Amino acid sequence: DGGITQSPKYLFRKEGQNVTLSCEQNLNHDAMYWYRQDPGQGLRLIYYSQIVNDFQKGDIAEGYSVSREKKESFPLTVTSAQKNPTAFYLCASSNQPNTEAFFGQGTRLTVV
């Protein structure tokens, strides 16, 4: 089945630790995205990548980092510099700009 796989589904992190969220897609999409969702708010864009080995900051990139070494993979690292990392993280991909994006099932990160 084609789709986007995010792992893990739940993640707990101690303050001061970096943590990496995985996102893999087998849709052969060029573009991939990371969004953050907080209760009562819309999704906010963290980083996006139009093509392999290229990525740009979104609206709330501070405290996050990404890599795009393979077309299928777009991991997100939440660093200790992120002030309020507890949130629901969503990865998405799209075939072309301005077309629909398809989402993974999300990773819920909790800082303890």
Add this chain to the structure above:
Amino acid sequence: EDQVTQSPEALRLQEGESSSLNCSYTVSGLRGLFWYRQDPGKGPEFLFTLYSAGEEKEKERLKATLTKKESFLHITAPKPEDSATYLCAVCTTDSWGKLQFGAGTQVVVTP
């Protein structure tokens, strides 16, 4: 600044009671408007794409329409399984495929 506003924030319907959700947008140049459905703890599920004013799309009990300033998602004779949060997003001429989302409308349909 581009803005996407959804209303109402929450909607409670009786089964069979039709209603509409609103997504109003203020953007520099609309390339596309997207509707998603999101269940609790899950990722958004794509429903519709609308590109130009006057366009309409339908899927089962859902119908999406678009004007130059807003989009409506009409739910006809809803069932309890239509309970979800419905998200609206826009893509603009200067945003290269990046989606800007509204906060969503939470819909609860009771039997």
